[in-house]
Amino acid sequence: RSRPPTHPSHLPPPSVGVMSQLGEVITLQFGSYANWSGAHFWNFQDEAQGLAEGTGDAPLAKAYAEVDSGVLYRIGETQGGTPTYTPRMIFFDLCGSMGGVKKAGYLYGDSGGDDLPPILTWDGKSKVYKSAPATKSSFLQNLEVGEGDDDDEDYEEQDPDARTDPGGDNDGGDDDDEDEDG
Numbered sequence: 046r047s048r049p050p051t052h053p054s055h056l057p058p059p060s061v062g063v064m065s066q067l068g069e070v071i072t073l074q075f076g077s078y079a080n081w082s083g084a085h086f087w088n089f090q091d092e093a094q095g096l097a098e099g100t101g102d103a104p105l106a107k108a109y110a111e112v113d114s115g116v117l118y119r120i121g122e123t124q125g126g127t128p129t130y131t132p133r134m135i136f137f138d139l140c141g142s143m144g145g146v147k148k149a150g151y152l153y154g155d156s157g158g159d160d161l162p163p164i165l166t167w168d169g170k171s172k173v174y175k176s177a178p179a180t181k182s183s184f185l186q187n188l189e190v191g192e193g194d195d196d197d198e199d200y201e202e203q204d205p206d207a208r209t210d211p212g213g214d215n216d217g218g219d220d221d222d223e224d225e226d227g
Contacts, residue, residue: 055111063098066113066115067113067115067116069115069133070116070117070133070136071117071133071135072086072117072132072133072134072135073134073135073136073227074134074135074136074137076137076138076139077138077139079136080136080138083134083136087132090117090132093109093112094109094114094130095107097109097110097114114130117132117133117135118130118131118132118133118141119131119132209217
């Protein structure tokens, strides 16, 4: 489960608009495999940030404490004062691949993005195309009700043909296997 990051002691107190002294990096991810890999990258960054916040003399914790989180993250806070670290990231994927991902994310309420303000810099006409929202996977449903600890069991019970392989191979088999007849 994702936990809200806490504020690392080696950074200035969070406030909207705090920028890194080193500049900012925007991560671009294009396609299912890049987004699958990117999810692991961002999970690693979250873990590294946790190590940086740890107390101890471990060399690894000290090394991570030297990392400027403002390079990869926009540092801010919620209306309640909780520090937030939003990845500086743009990702693209196929229609229907995003499932239960919300337009506005999870940090700032549960509006689903329907009440997001319009883009005021566009003078031209706009046309809205809307489709029915994608159904949430059992994994996301379990996370929302706090039963996310049994995710491996749910995956094992799922029909193998319904699983998504980031490489595009959904047959569950090994591509190098030969036919029994041949």
